[in-house]
Amino acid sequence: MTRALLARKATHTLLALVAAYTGLYHTLEHVLLLCLCLGIAFVAGYGVRALDPIRRAEAKSIGELFFVIGIACAALLSLPTAPLAFVGGVLVLGLADTSASIIGRLYGGRAYNIFGEKRTYGGSLTVLIVSTLILAGLGVHPVAAVLAGWLLAAVEAVAPRGSDNVVLPVVTVLILLFV
Numbered sequence: 001m002t003r004a005l006l007a008r009k010a011t012h013t014l015l016a017l018v019a020a021y022t023g024l025y026h027t028l029e030h031v032l033l034l035c036l037c038l039g040i041a042f043v044a045g046y047g048v049r050a051l052d053p054i055r056r057a058e059a060k061s062i063g064e065l066f067f068v069i070g071i072a073c074a075a076l077l078s079l080p081t082a083p084l085a086f087v088g089g090v091l092v093l094g095l096a097d098t099s100a101s102i103i104g105r106l107y108g109g110r111a112y113n114i115f116g117e118k119r120t121y122g123g124s125l126t127v128l129i130v131s132t133l134i135l136a137g138l139g140v141h142p143v144a145a146v147l148a149g150w151l152l153a154a155v156e157a158v159a160p161r162g163s164d165n166v167v168l169p170v171v172t173v174l175i176l177l178f179v
Contacts (some may be wrong), residue, residue, distance in 0.1 A: 001105060009098045012067065016094020019071045023086040028079040031086075035072040039065060063162025067093070074169040078177065085176035088138050089169035092152060096130035097168055100156065119157050128153040131172070140179055148175045 015038065023031050042064045074089040104123025111120050132149030136142055155171050156164045 001102070005105075009102055013094045013098050015067070016071075016090050016098075020087045020090040020094070023075060023079055023090065024083050028075055031075040031079060032072055035068045035075070039068045042068065063165050066162045066165035070166040070169040073166060074173045077170065077173045082173075082177055084138055085173045088134060088176045089172040091134045092131050092172040093165060093169045095134065096127045096152065097156060097164060099130050100124065100126040114158050115160050117158075117160055124153045124157050127156045135172075135175070138176065140176070144179050148172075148179070151175070 019031065019034060022034050070093055071090060074086050074093075078085040078089070100123040103126040104120040108120025108122035111118050113119070128146075128149040131152040132145045135145035135148050140148065152168060152171060152175075155167050159167050
């Protein structure tokens, strides 16, 4: 585990927590403004190579932009009427996805490939467990939370090149809106 990868994952988690707080205590417009500012910062960072130390940590993707798009989509689906659905989506993005990456790299065990993407059983199990805990913590019935955790682990496994940063929060919000 490199320092660059840890910095990338810490940034991922911290930005998700900031977005969750913003969605819980501020307006949809504030969340979208946060997403716009982050998107501009990421694009500008590409231009001046400011993100190179963090971007070198993983394979080439546009996961940073997918991250911002995922938060914006989750906000548009859930705010202002269902702020806890938004928080759930962003927490799954910031905690389950990040934990899966770290645990998968350190303790993942056997790896498997789906659509050319390398995943580990340990990482997928981590998405299942962390997602289930988040959903149960938000009041979802435990059986439904486990089933949703399985779905989210499957979604994360098949999402190519950072697109899980869009798909995970959106699917989580939809689960929370309809469960």
